[in-house]
Amino acid sequence: MVWILISLVVAALFAPLVTRLAGRSCGRVLALVPAAACAWFATRIPAVAAGERLVEPVAWAPSLGVSADLALDGLSLVFALLVTGIGALTMVYARGYIGNDPRLGRLNATLLVFMTAMLGLVLSDDLVTAFVFWELTSVSSYLLVGYDHANPKARAAALQALLITGAGGLCLLCGVILIGSVGGTYSVAELVASGDVLRESSLYLPILLLVLGGCFTKSAQLPFHFWLPGAMAAPTPVSAYLHSATMVKAGVYLLARLSPALGGTDEWLALLVSFGAATMVYSAVVAFFQTDMKRILAYTSVSALGTLVMLLGIGTADAAAAATAYLIVHALYKCALFHVAGIVDHECGTRDVDRLGRLSRAMPITCVAACLAVLSMAGLPPFLGASAKSLVGHAEHALHMGPVEWAAMLTVLMTFAVGALLVWRTFFGRRDGEDLPKHPHEAPIDLWFSPLLLGSLGLVLGFFWGPLAHHLLEPAAAAIAPGVAPELHVHATAGAYALKAALAAVGLALYVKRRPVVRALRLWSVLAWFGPERFYDRGLVAIEWVARAVTRRLQSGSLRTYLAIVLASTMVLAGYPLLKNGVPLPPSGSFDIRVHEAAIVLAMVLATVFVMATSSRLAAIAALGIVGAGMSVTFLFFGAPDLAKTQLAIETLSVLLFLFILYRLPPLRQLSTRLQVWRDVVLSITVGGFFALLVWGLTSVDGASRLSPFFAENSLALGKGHNVVNVILVDFRGIDTMGEITVLAVAALGVLGLMRVHVRERSAS
């Protein structure tokens, strides 16, 4: 499995090159990699169905308890098949859809990176590794949504998706860390095996909320759902792959994965079922009011995600199997429908359902694919959708909760209405006179191939329900809700059929009366003003406002402001611990001074005073040199010959440098008013007094370093040097010195750069 991930990364690296070389067939060439991966995963089906759990240990950071172990069980296998299978179809479709755009290479590469991340997420056994892949899917999604980067709307949508899933990612990270500290391991398998450790911990509720924060944002649950319709700014292949079939299901995946360790409690049931059911019914209704095919599909995807979250909340083995079945069915038909929407957009120039109609004659193959997909979506037998929906219905019914059943029925009803709107209206409906931007005609094979295949799969798999249930659903359900075998035999009663027929009739009636219904409910759109999206927009504006205000205050461009902030913070932060136990007094006997020391100190002080007072540049530089030399001598008196030497050398260089620059600068001028001078005198004395106190405080404690004896002992033994200071610099703390050299090099480059600017300007003039 590691090799699959590696080969996908390699494919991503070479994707731009392949795209350029292979031209028209680049999609088909690149699709070979995920297709091969899909085939490999398919060969593992029998082993996994037999109850095996394939593990590939990969060491990452064993000292931190973090591994990159990969594991393949029933749940991972279903996701892996979807990610690689639909991924391969997406690569083909993307070439057909994007055409000969020069950015296609980048798109292909990013898609493959995303594929790697998603596959890594569903295969990793370790939560930390899974989190890394999780974030990688967010980042690649950002790049893919913002593919059309010249379009400000696409950029805003990409940022919105990134910010919301990123915020959720932070929640998830906190949750993962809490899980690790409570459960003592990051390995999912071990967490599941440890039973009730997490559920009985006092931190259970915070953990649950944090994990749900991550999963709900990623899987677009209310109230975070709005980023998903926004993300439809992405090119259609991306929407189909990321925002319907795979990435948005990452949250569902993680919930399913953690359900044996976290699930089964009242909180779990209440939160997941309520949020899931609310999302399911709300989005199903909202979808009906959209006219953009992609937005309709986006809202139905959100609705499906809500259904999945609700099923995981129910948490029984039956519900787990129903969730898996629905997951597969949804991925097949929704991806096909997205691809159909892309074809319609591509060939007609619009995807507004109100402008489309009567396309069945112009694009028959696409029409067949769309019909296959939508019938599976509606859950009509013998399509796979029928069996899946029947399982879902049973699981909901078993919950014995009135509101949930009502919500489920309303959702089914709306599904019929939306399905009719999507396919009947587009392909068979009346076109309102108006001409389409393009003359509709059938799409090339690259485009219709994948929706036709996916749609047919929905039909064919419907006939192989038994093997499918045994080979995929049972193992996956066993990973989500271990211990109990799910009831997978679909037995539809006449009552169920009658109910479904009634719902279908109402749904279709709703479709027929769509215009009046939409008009009657238009007032509801006022509600959008109070919706979470507005909250997001306002929040963004507020954050920018605060950032701008803070920047304006802190980064005023005035040196004095910077100094004031830095020194005030230093004085407050260091002053509190310093003065907590009273003003530090100079240690006794620390005022002894010898004549030569007094002379040097006095010389330094006088020179400094002179520097401040003089208006002659040359005199100031000379006096500065005296201060530096005084420093050097002080170092020498107190046992630091290396410091003395360095200081002297540096001081000489400094004086030379000052002299070079000196006559290119104006003379020293007195610019401040007298009041300003006095203000600065007072401030300076405060600062100076504080630092003198600080040094007193520091010297009155036992300043003997606990590190120094180590250096003294080991300088010769380990560092092979007699001069301890030098050994510290080049050996024990060599990396510090490395940083120091880097600073010098950067400063030198800066100096050079500034000088060159000057030279160029002069030669230009």
Place this chain on the structure above:
Amino acid sequence: MESWLAIVVGFMYAAGFFMLLRRSLMKVIIGLSIFTHGANLLLFTAGNVTRVGDGVQLPIVPHGAAALTGAYADPLPQALVLTAIVISFGIQAFALVLVRRAYQAVGSDDLDRMTSTDTEEGALLHELPRRRGSVRGFLPWRRTRAA
């Protein structure tokens, strides 16, 4: 002796800070230099300062000995200060060239008149008011504005 050094440190900080607050760019650079000396001396003094002689040796392992034993000047603050000296030189050199370049571009050595980065004529052509006893510009975080 530490206490005397502490007073010198405080004095250096005060002098450096005062110079950093000047409006003349040249004085700011000088202030930076003094400030640096103060900081280096602070680091040096904060680790125990000891006079060499009186049984205290330099932090150098004598020939023939395997390790430094007995009383010795603390090598660790010395190493830190040494790094600081070199880095401060780099900063000073960069600051000097930057100031020289800024003066060239803006045509003024008055910090309060450098309101823009790249306008040569924007280097405020009118003279700032310099009335004696003016309260304008008293608050340190307010830049003096042209009238």
